[in-house]
Amino acid sequence: MYTRNEVSKLKQEFWTAFGGYMKPVPSAEGTPVNWKNYKTGIRHIYFRMSAERDRACIGIEIRHPDPGIGELLFEQLISFRKLLEIQLEESWTWRPSNEEETANTGHKVEKCLLGVNVLNKDDWPEIISFLKPRIIALDAFWAQAQYGFEGLA
Template structure:
């Protein structure tokens, strides 16, 4: 069993290691990028990476406070699904809309790796090998696709 401090410290160490590992990798446009805190430039549209006790995941998350705009952003992403899947070279899960306790709609497209544990350092190479190509592919997708989202907000 891990204490909260151990969990927090281990996750912080992992993301620091991931950041150092990814630091020399430029974006699709050839510029430096903070891969862990990737900025899409579109408010309320995020590329997220997770590393937890029982899985790792990469996702595109739309969490707009205006339900209509959130749905519009998701429809645009859905229209670009062939481009996204071509860049990723795999199929991701298009999850049903979730509603938070505050009534916000959350749209999510994700890929998960099960049975890895960020708290065990021996899992880190597998987690990094899972996250790295997918966040790079999302960046390559976004370098072309972002223009289709700019006029929607």
């Protein structure tokens, strides 16, 4: 078993390694980007990456405080689904918000890699190989699609 501090330290080491690995990669528009803390430029729309004890995931989250506007943003994302899947070269899981869940839960589109553990450094290459092409593809998608979201949030 790991202590809370050991878990925190290993995760921090992983994200530092991931950031170093991604640092030389420019955005689709040729500018430097903080890949771990990717800024979409649209409030309430986030690109999220996670690495846990049993999986690594990457996704788009819509977390708007107004459920109606959150739904509008998700519908707009659905309208870009074909473009997203072309950039990603794969299908992802689409999860609309469930009204029965807490108000803080939003809409999500994600892809997960199961069976990896961020606490095992031997899994880091596989996790990085999973996350890297997908965050780059999300950036390429967003370079084309972000303007369709301006003024909606």
